[in-house]
Amino acid sequence: MASTGNTGAPLTPAIIFDMMQAHHRTAALKAAVDLDIFRAIGDGPGDVATIARSCKASERGTRILCDFLVINGVLSKADGHTPLSATFLDPRSPACLASIAQFLGNSALHEPDQHLADIVRNGRTSLPGAGTVEPENPVWVQFAQTMAPMMAPLAAPLGQAVLAGQSGPMKVLDIAAGHGLFGIEIAKQNPHAHVTGLDWAPVLRVALENAKKAGVSDRYNMLPGSAFEVDFGGPYDAVLLTNFLHHFDVPTNVTLLKKVRAALKPGGKAATLEFVPNDDRVSPPMPAAFALTMLTTTEAGDAYTFAELSSMYKEAGFSDMTGHPIPMSPHTVVLGRA
Amino acid sequence: MASTGNTGAPLTPAIIFDMMQAHHRTAALKAAVDLDIFRAIGDGPGDVATIARSCKASERGTRILCDFLVINGVLSKADGHTPLSATFLDPRSPACLASIAQFLGNSALHEPDQHLADIVRNGRTSLPGAGTVEPENPVWVQFAQTMAPMMAPLAAPLGQAVLAGQSGPMKVLDIAAGHGLFGIEIAKQNPHAHVTGLDWAPVLRVALENAKKAGVSDRYNMLPGSAFEVDFGGPYDAVLLTNFLHHFDVPTNVTLLKKVRAALKPGGKAATLEFVPNDDRVSPPMPAAFALTMLTTTEAGDAYTFAELSSMYKEAGFSDMTGHPIPMSPHTVVLGRA
Numbered sequence: 141m142a143s144t145g146n147t148g149a150p151l152t153p154a155i156i157f158d159m160m161q162a163h164h165r166t167a168a169l170k171a172a173v174d175l176d177i178f179r180a181i182g183d184g185p186g187d188v189a190t191i192a193r194s195c196k197a198s199e200r201g202t203r204i205l206c207d208f209l210v211i212n213g214v215l216s217k218a219d220g221h222t223p224l225s226a227t228f229l230d231p232r233s234p235a236c237l238a239s240i241a242q243f244l245g246n247s248a249l250h251e252p253d254q255h256l257a258d259i260v261r262n263g264r265t266s267l268p269g270a271g272t273v274e275p276e277n278p279v280w281v282q283f284a285q286t287m288a289p290m291m292a293p294l295a296a297p298l299g300q301a302v303l304a305g306q307s308g309p310m311k312v313l314d315i316a317a318g319h320g321l322f323g324i325e326i327a328k329q330n331p332h333a334h335v336t337g338l339d340w341a342p343v344l345r346v347a348l349e350n351a352k353k354a355g356v357s358d359r360y361n362m363l364p365g366s367a368f369e370v371d372f373g374g375p376y377d378a379v380l381l382t383n384f385l386h387h388f389d390v391p392t393n394v395t396l397l398k399k400v401r402a403a404l405k406p407g408g409k410a411a412t413l414e415f416v417p418n419d420d421r422v423s424p425p426m427p428a429a430f431a432l433t434m435l436t437t438t439e440a441g442d443a444y445t446f447a448e449l450s451s452m453y454k455e456a457g458f459s460d461m462t463g464h465p466i467p468m469s470p471h472t473v474v475l476g477r478a
Numbered sequence: 479m480a481s482t483g484n485t486g487a488p489l490t491p492a493i494i495f496d497m498m499q500a501h502h503r504t505a506a507l508k509a510a511v512d513l514d515i516f517r518a519i520g521d522g523p524g525d526v527a528t529i530a531r532s533c534k535a536s537e538r539g540t541r542i543l544c545d546f547l548v549i550n551g552v553l554s555k556a557d558g559h560t561p562l563s564a565t566f567l568d569p570r571s572p573a574c575l576a577s578i579a580q581f582l583g584n585s586a587l588h589e590p591d592q593h594l595a596d597i598v599r600n601g602r603t604s605l606p607g608a609g610t611v612e613p614e615n616p617v618w619v620q621f622a623q624t625m626a627p628m629m630a631p632l633a634a635p636l637g638q639a640v641l642a643g644q645s646g647p648m649k650v651l652d653i654a655a656g657h658g659l660f661g662i663e664i665a666k667q668n669p670h671a672h673v674t675g676l677d678w679a680p681v682l683r684v685a686l687e688n689a690k691k692a693g694v695s696d697r698y699n700m701l702p703g704s705a706f707e708v709d710f711g712g713p714y715d716a717v718l719l720t721n722f723l724h725h726f727d728v729p730t731n732v733t734l735l736k737k738v739r740a741a742l743k744p745g746g747k748a749a750t751l752e753f754v755p756n757d758d759r760v761s762p763p764m765p766a767a768f769a770l771t772m773l774t775t776t777e778a779g780d781a782y783t784f785a786e787l788s789s790m791y792k793e794a795g796f797s798d799m800t801g802h803p804i805p806m807s808p809h810t811v812v813l814g815r816a
C-alpha cells in the first residue's frame with residue numbers, strides 16, 4: 141500500500157472523492173437558510189418531525205439535510221445548534237450572517253464553474269462583458285443587501301485604521317460603497333465627518349437606508365455612477381476603496397488609484413479592504429483561494445499580495461503603505477498616503 | 479469575543495464562508511482533469527508557463543487553478559505533484575482515477591443542487607421521473623466508462639467476501655453490472671465461475687469490453703434490461719447487487735431482494751456493495767454524506783445502515799447477514815444467505 145511521504149498514513153483517494161462532492165456543501169447551507177432550518181432548530185426541540193413541520197418540508201429531506209450539516213460541523217446531533225450555528229445562522233442572533241448565502245450562493249455567480257476549463261484556457265470569466273463588474277450588474281444590489289452582516293465586524297477596525305484618532309471635520313469618499321457600512325462607520329466614529337458614497341444608484345439606495353438606521357444620513361451624500369467615470373469632487377481627507385481592486389488588472393487599478401490620489405488632500409489617506417494572500421499565493425487559505433472567484437467572475441481580477449498592492453499605490457504616487465490584517469477575518473486593510 | 483464550548487478557540491464564521499465557496503473545489507478538480515494539468519505537472523518542470531503551454535491554457539488561469547489545488551492539498555508548491563496527485567491523478571499512474579471527475583462532475587447531476595430547498599420541501603429529486611434511475615438514463619454508460627478506476631480496488635475484497643474460497647463450477651448474476659468489474663473479478667478469482675451481467679444494453683457493452691480485457695469474456699453472458707422487469711434465470715450460487723439499493727426505498731428493495739432470493743440456489747449468497755453509515759447516520763463522514771446525493775438525484779433512495787439493510791434482507795427471506803467494510807474505502811459489502 142502506498143503511503144504519504146509526510147505522515148506514513150495510508151494514501152487513499154478520499155480527498156479527491158471529497159472534492160468532487162464539495163458542491164453539495166454550498167447547496168446544503170443555502171437550502172437550510174432558505175428553508176429557515178436554523179430558526180426551527182433554535183425553537184426546539186430539534187427532532188426531524190418538528191423541524192420538517194416548522195419548515196413545511198418533507199421528513200426525508202429534512203433528516204438528510206440536517207444530518208449533512210452535522211457531518212460538516214454546522215449542526216450538532218445531540219444539541220441541535222452548535223455554537224457556530226447558534227451565533228451565525230440562527231436569525232435571532234445579532235451576529236447572524238445567514239443572508240450571505242444569497243450572494244455567495246447566487247446561481248448566476250456559480251454558473252461559470254461549469255465552464256472552468258474554458259475559463260482557464262481563455263484566462264477570463266465565461267460571463268458576458270466584464271463579468272460581475274459589468275455596469276449596473278444587479279448582483280451588487282444583492283451584495284449590498286445581503287453581505288452587510290459579514291462586513292459589519294470589519295467596519296470598526298477599518299474605521300480605527302483610517303481615522304487613527306482623527307476627530308475634526310473631514311470629508312470621506314467611499315468608492316464602491318455597497319451596503320455603505322464602512323463610510324457609515326467613519327461617520328459614527330467621527331461626528332464631524334461627512335461621507336460621500338459612490339456606487340450605482342440602485343446600490344446607493346441600500347447604503348442610504350443603512351445610513352438612516354445608523355442615524356448619520358444628515359452627513360451622508362450619494363454620488364451615483366462608475367468609479368472610473370464619475371467626477372470624484374473633493375478634496376477628501378480619506379478615500380475608502382473596499383472589496384474593489386480585486387476585480388481589475390494592475391494597470392486599471394493604477395489608473396483608478398491615480399484618480400483617487402488626485403481627489404485627496406496632501407497627506408490624505410487611501411484605504412483598501414482586500415483579501416491579501418502571502419507572497420506564496422497559497423496561504424492563508426481563504427484570502428488565497430479568493431483568486432479563483434476572481435478568475436471565474438472577472439476579466440482580469442486577482443487576490444493581490446501586499447507587495448503588489450503596495451506597488452500599485454506607489455505607481456499612483458502614494459507613500460507610507462501599511463497593511464493591517466483584521467483579526468478573526470480573512471481581510472486586510474492597506475493604507476497609503478497621498 | 480465568543481468562543482466555542484469545546485476548544486476555547488475563538489468562534490469565527492470561517493466554516494460558513496468556506497462551505498459557501500466549496501462549489502469551487504469540485505469545479506477546480508474537474509477543470510484540472512479536463513485540461514490535463516496533472517499530466518503536464520508530471521512532465522515537469524512544473525512552472526506556470528510550461529504547464530500553461532502544455533495545456534494550451536492562459537497563464538493567469540493556470541496559475542490561479544494550480545494555486546487553488548495547492549491550497550486544497552492536491553498539488554505541492556515545492557514539488558508539483560503530491561503523493562496524492564502523482565498516484566491518483568497523473569494519467570501515467572496505474573492507480574489513476576481522474577476519469578471519475580466526468581461522472582462526479584457531470585453538470586446534469588449537479589443541477590438539482592440549484593433546487594435543493596425545493597427538493598427538501600418535496601422529499602424527492604427535482605430531476606424528471608425517477609431521477610438518475612429513469613430507464614435507459616445515459617448517465618449509467620458514463621458511470622460504467624469512468625468510475626471503474628474507483629471501483630477496481632474494491633473488486634478483489636468483494637470477490638473474496640463472496641467466494642470465501644469457493645472454487646468449483648458456479649453461476650453468478652451481477653445486477654446493475656455497470657463497468658462489470660465485480661462480476662469479472664469473480665470470474666478471475668474462480669476459473670470455473672460463469673457470470674451473467676444485467677444492466678441496460680448500452681451499459682453492458684462497456685462491461686463486455688472489460689470482460690474481454692480481463693480474458694474472461696468466454697464465461698461472461700449479458701442479460702440486458704431492468705432488474706425489476708427482466709427474468710433473472712438461474713438458479714445462481716451468488717447474486718451481486720452493487721451500488722444499487724441506495725437508489726430506492728425500502729419496499730422496492732425488499733421486492734427486489736425477494737426476486738433475488740428466488741433466483742438463488744438454497745444457501746446461495748446475495749452481496750450488496752453500499753455506502754453504509756453507522757446508526758447515527760452522521761459517521762463515517764463519506765458514507766453518511768452520500769445520503770444527500772441520493773436525496774438530490776432519486777425519488778426515495780438513501781444511505782442505509784447495516785441494521786436497515788439487514789432488515790430488508792430478512793424481510794426478503796435471507797439469513798446470516800454479515801457486513802464487511804472494505805479497508806481504505808467508504809464502501810461495505812453486506813452478505814445474506816438464501
